[in-house]
Amino acid sequence: MPSATPQEHWPAPVASAPVDATVPLPGSKSMTNRALILAALADAPGTVTRPLRSRDSELMAGALRSLGVGVGEDAGDWQVLPGELAGPARVDVGLAGTVMRFLPPVAALASGEVHVDGDPRARERPMGPIIRALRALGVEIDDGGRDALPFTVHGAGGVEGGTVTIDASGSSQLVSGLLLAAPRFAKGVEVRHEGPPVPSAPHLAMTVAMLREAGAIVETERNVWRVAPGPLRGREWVIEPDLSNAAQFLGAALVTGGRVTVPDWPASTTQPGDALRGLLAAMGAEVALGPDGLTVRGTGAFSGLDADLHEVGELTPVLAALAALADGPSRLTGIAHLRGHETDRLAALVTEINGLGGDVRELPDGLEIRPRPLRGGVFRTYDDHRMVMAAALLGLAVPGVEVENVATVGKTLPNFTELWTAMLEGA
């Protein structure tokens, strides 16, 4: 099936039989963009093997190049040549949370001006805490009083660093961004979080683990992270498949009562997508992790889900779609911060699933979903890749789901429609 252009609606295919497929997935967005930052700040050249090639990771590579880092290509892998970081530069973060939160602390290490901006929605995503934290660490930033994008980092060729307190309840990336560049700060950093709980604990664990793999000294306590100043090693980063992007494929096994295997599923990982094993099992799937990868089997019937998704928020859109097709009601909580994601995901899911005849209600911190017979219609995606993935899953069971701007899925999975079609053809 050809990919649709942004203006066309993509007719989500209905499953005519239980799926029976093995779906190899491209690399993790979160690992790829961390590896690029750590490689750029290293003391020797490095490589990123099997990286995700998508809008978010190309934006990260482009941003680093504009600061003087060599990011070359070799058969789809990236070779990273750290260089003197210097402006003037203009950085486009697109709608990538990882770029908008991880790049400014790197820009602060450069000499010269670095202007940072992104898509219109990027200007609405939480940035204030990291802007204020960088200022407290000695960085000059001109944001015109907006406390948000766009802004200009006036790089002085180095960052003093030290201790800073921030409220990272809006996004774990506000902490990760400070930590990833901190080995290069003169005093390193101590980040203390004060406020409602920080979401996405696995992503923070990923930041700490990858920093340590690069040779950084990192200590953590509850709501405190300390990174000592010191060199980062140039090394090879081998990127795991993106387990969050497995959600809709594995979900297809439940919806159709079939089987989906995702190869190369790591035996242990910091990726939040690994939680799919427990979450899908709780909905009634048979889940087996073996030498072939992760295999999920559905029986045709599956139950609703009562889960706190605070730590794995990015799984919400696909789980909500699955819940709308389940045998019983679901309650997904702990995800108020999704209002600051690519779109207000709670509002978007309520509007679009209910637009197909569903019954989804917004809670102060989540969603309540009561399955109802759904009908076809246009499913709007709000520049959110995961809304495309959610719509495709609904379309397996609901004839006539038309997905608006399917190309927006290229944020993290440019070959999504091809993989989806191949899955349905039993690849």
Ligand SMILES: O=C(O)C1=C[C@@H](OP(=O)(O)O)[C@@H](O)[C@H](O)C1
């Ligand atoms: O650090 C990362 O790679 C990410 C952290 C999470 O962000 P939030 O903590 O803002 O939800 C997650 O949702 C996002 O997709 C990727």
Ligand SMILES: C=C(OP(=O)(O)O)C(=O)O
């Ligand atoms: C929230 C997400 O992305 P971002 O990295 O832009 O925050 C996501 O991928 O679900």
